Amino acid sequence: MRFDNRPADALRITPRPVLLTAHEAETLAAQAIALIRDRGESVLNAIDDGIYILDADTRTLFVNTAGARMLGYPSSREMIGQPQHQLIHHSYADGSEFPVEECPIYYSVKDGIQQQVGGDTFWRKDGTPLPVDYTSIPLKEGRRVVGAVVTFRDVSEHLQAEQAAARLAGERRALAEAEQARAALARNERRYRSLVESIAAIVWTRAPDGQFVDEQSMWCAFTGQRPDEARGRGWLDAVHPDDRARVRATWDTAVAGTMRYEAMLRLRRADGEYRRMVARAVPVRESDGSVHEWIGTHTDVTDLLARER
Numbered sequence: 001m002r003f004d005n006r007p008a009d010a011l012r013i014t015p016r017p018v019l020l021t022a023h024e025a026e027t028l029a030a031q032a033i034a035l036i037r038d039r040g041e042s043v044l045n046a047i048d049d050g051i052y053i054l055d056a057d058t059r060t061l062f063v064n065t066a067g068a069r070m071l072g073y074p075s076s077r078e079m080i081g082q083p084q085h086q087l088i089h090h091s092y093a094d095g096s097e098f099p100v101e102e103c104p105i106y107y108s109v110k111d112g113i114q115q116q117v118g119g120d121t122f123w124r125k126d127g128t129p130l131p132v133d134y135t136s137i138p139l140k141e142g143r144r145v146v147g148a149v150v151t152f153r154d155v156s157e158h159l160q161a162e163q164a165a166a167r168l169a170g171e172r173r174a175l176a177e178a179e180q181a182r183a184a185l186a187r188n189e190r191r192y193r194s195l196v197e198s199i200a201a202i203v204w205t206r207a208p209d210g211q212f213v214d215e216q217s218m219w220c221a222f223t224g225q226r227p228d229e230a231r232g233r234g235w236l237d238a239v240h241p242d243d244r245a246r247v248r249a250t251w252d253t254a255v256a257g258t259m260r261y262e263a264m265l266r267l268r269r270a271d272g273e274y275r276r277m278v279a280r281a282v283p284v285r286e287s288d289g290s291v292h293e294w295i296g297t298h299t300d301v302t303d304l305l306a307r308e309r
Contacts, residue, residue, distance in 0.1 A: 225237070
């Protein structure tokens, strides 16, 4: 006995295609046609896509099991003899009426033209929409169109996946835009802070009712008050006791009338020295005229007044 010492890969056998004679091919084709003719309903019911057959008046002659299930019919018998358009294709996706004269399936029957449509809507028995892609193929006897075969597929999952992808892309864009907005706001805040720190004044903001609510870094740095001490009307504690009642009354009048505020006062510095200040503030209004907040300044004029004496 002779053994071949060639590697295993070299011994691998490549199958050769089996060539049928013309007679054998015709015989197999005839068998397939006979199978479809004799067991056509069983063959169509074994297909996962929905299939229905229409007559020349677009009435339903047959619906396979998958099609009836997708359309919410326990039995296809309920659909037999019914006008296909009025039964499952009567409305657009938004619920508005879909005239039969505009229906591609109608044209495939009336004009004998194959139609392939994506992103359409059929309607289930319970009135809910079924997103579908479908193909409508005319059935002809000679040149006469005697009906159509419509195959359709439920694309709900595909549509949901596209919507989810679109939502994700939208969320990513929104996050990117929000990040850009935050970065721009941070830049603007830094510019504003630099501007404020470069001028010889204390800049502050107050709520529409005139109360300190936000942390006022410049005020606290000058007066030495903690944010919780300045909050509300606590800022008045930094005003000289002899000026306090007058300043409070002037400020309350401005807030009540939502008008410009101006006062001369003595303000205690963090080291305990009282400095003479000119206080000014104006209301910042919303589009409806209501006050959004107050923006004000305290400008130290102690040295200026001393030079004028």
